[in-house]
Amino acid sequence: MDDNNTYQLQKKGAKFYEKNFVPSLFQKWAEISVQKLSLKESDHLLDVACGTGIVARTARDKKIENLKITGCDINPGMLEVASEIDPEINWVKGNAENLPFENDSFEKISCQFGLMFFKDPVKAIMEMNRVKRKNGKIIIAIWDKVEANEGYFDLLQLVENIGGKDLGLILRSPFNLGDKDLIDKILKLSKTPGYELETIQSFVEFPSIEHWIDCDVKASPIADKITDQQYSSLQREAKKKLYQYVDDDQKVRFNMSAHILTLK
Numbered sequence: 001m002d003d004n005n006t007y008q009l010q011k012k013g014a015k016f017y018e019k020n021f022v023p024s025l026f027q028k029w030a031e032i033s034v035q036k037l038s039l040k041e042s043d044h045l046l047d048v049a050c051g052t053g054i055v056a057r058t059a060r061d062k063k064i065e066n067l068k069i070t071g072c073d074i075n076p077g078m079l080e081v082a083s084e085i086d087p088e089i090n091w092v093k094g095n096a097e098n099l100p101f102e103n104d105s106f107e108k109i110s111c112q113f114g115l116m117f118f119k120d121p122v123k124a125i126m127e128m129n130r131v132k133r134k135n136g137k138i139i140i141a142i143w144d145k146v147e148a149n150e151g152y153f154d155l156l157q158l159v160e161n162i163g164g165k166d167l168g169l170i171l172r173s174p175f176n177l178g179d180k181d182l183i184d185k186i187l188k189l190s191k192t193p194g195y196e197l198e199t200i201q202s203f204v205e206f207p208s209i210e211h212w213i214d215c216d217v218k219a220s221p222i223a224d225k226i227t228d229q230q231y232s233s234l235q236r237e238a239k240k241k242l243y244q245y246v247d248d249d250q251k252v253r254f255n256m257s258a259h260i261l262t263l264k
């Protein structure tokens, strides 16, 4: 069974995620994460909660000399897909709350849209600080509150109407750390000496409403919870109620808002 709150997908979900969700949404943010990392020759980059590896591959594509890349995720299905795409990158199964690496191992660390799924985000940040080398850098991307992400706020109303609060909670979970005060509390508890937070908007683009709904159902833990009837109703209602996000070319576009944290 997929796990609702820690974004655990099995291999089929992971493949769907890579083929559909990554190009529509995560790839664009990977460009932002990698740009903020300021990678340099001979850096060793650790991508925590790497999923199917989009941040690691985006870093690889910068062709920086002697850049070493390690991707770490708790989910074997995600890692299997990652390593089928690029077996050269070092993919490691591990828990962000107990990273399987020595102290001071990495110059650069990224964690894109993973922190909200960790059971103990304070411990995970302490772990990233532990494995980071002195003068290194950590970039963490966290979705802003769901209210600041209008496409998902409207989708959430539909999911709650059709599937009830339980399905709604799964769709809400990626946005659970959007409150800046909560982020500040987590960083203080992790004894991080200082950080910068920048809130960035960037639009996402799905080929159609149907495709958008499929990403959030089939490439998410909702897949195991939704009935066939609820899925059909969701597709039907989404075409009526989310029409404001469809452009003339039938593609869905809307802005998403995320906090990018820099820890040094």
Ligand SMILES: C[S@@+](CC[C@H](N)C(=O)[O-])C[C@H]1O[C@@H](n2cnc3c(N)ncnc32)[C@H](O)[C@@H]1O
Pocket (backbone or CB within 6 Å): 006, 007, 008, 009, 022, 026, 048, 049, 050, 051, 052, 053, 054, 055, 072, 073, 074, 075, 078, 094, 095, 096, 097, 111, 112, 113, 114, 117, 118, 119
């Ligand atoms: C929404 S995905 C993001 C994946 C990737 N960073 C991206 O941008 O496509 C969240 C990832 O967090 C991983 N994850 C959840 N809990 C974890 C933990 N405790 N340790 C490591 N990875 C974890 C999941 O397996 C999943 O791959």
